[in-house]
Amino acid sequence: MNTNVLIVTILALSLFAGCTSQQASVASLDDLFLTRRSIRSYEPGRTISEAQVRELLTAAQNAPSWANQQPSKYYVAISPEKQAAVLEMIGGNKDRVANAPVMIVSTFEKGKSGFFRGTPANDAGDLWGAYDNGLSNCYLILKARDMGFDTLIMGMRESDKLRALFNIPEEEMILAVIALGYRAEEPNMPVHRPLDEIVKFF
């Protein structure tokens, strides 16, 4: 191979590598930790497709769970009608997320995580289901950020009304509603407690 052919080959290969690497996310995990914030104002008029929400929830399925019980379930309000209905069930959060195009209700099936043949394996009982749901939701919000979306986890919500709206069975505990959209404001970094206040080394 003469020098010119070699140079052209190297250029072509580096161009190809550059193109393909642009397909993947460029954000490091630390970037995601920093830029993922609770967003309380969203850009109006923007949409998110069902395919994008499916990608998000597929990522959430990678979260660990007790004995791989995978107790988390999701109810996605993606039509304008259902989104508007959910807005009426989140109390004072309504104004914060009114322009977020998608609302995701997360639940977990009770009596699975933390249970062995129907009996709680230890004192935490169904708290393990909530634990697993929180882990899934953590994957969800970080993946959302990686895809260029923003989120607000909302614990202030009316579970009875949500249960009726989505026909959620009584066997499931309704936890958070997660708003999904595009940020319309740059949030402040919250103050975190000093590390030594929350950790003890022995």
Ligand SMILES: Cc1cc2nc3c(=O)[nH]c(=O)nc-3n(C[C@H](O)[C@H](O)[C@H](O)COP(=O)(O)O)c2cc1C
């Ligand atoms: C379980 C849970 C419930 C929350 N509920 C609400 C809520 O109802 N409304 C709200 O504005 N923020 C809510 N938040 C967001 C927190 O206030 C936020 O995560 C916290 O202030 C730290 O800010 P950051 O998410 O930007 O790091 C909730 C967060 C979690 C994890």
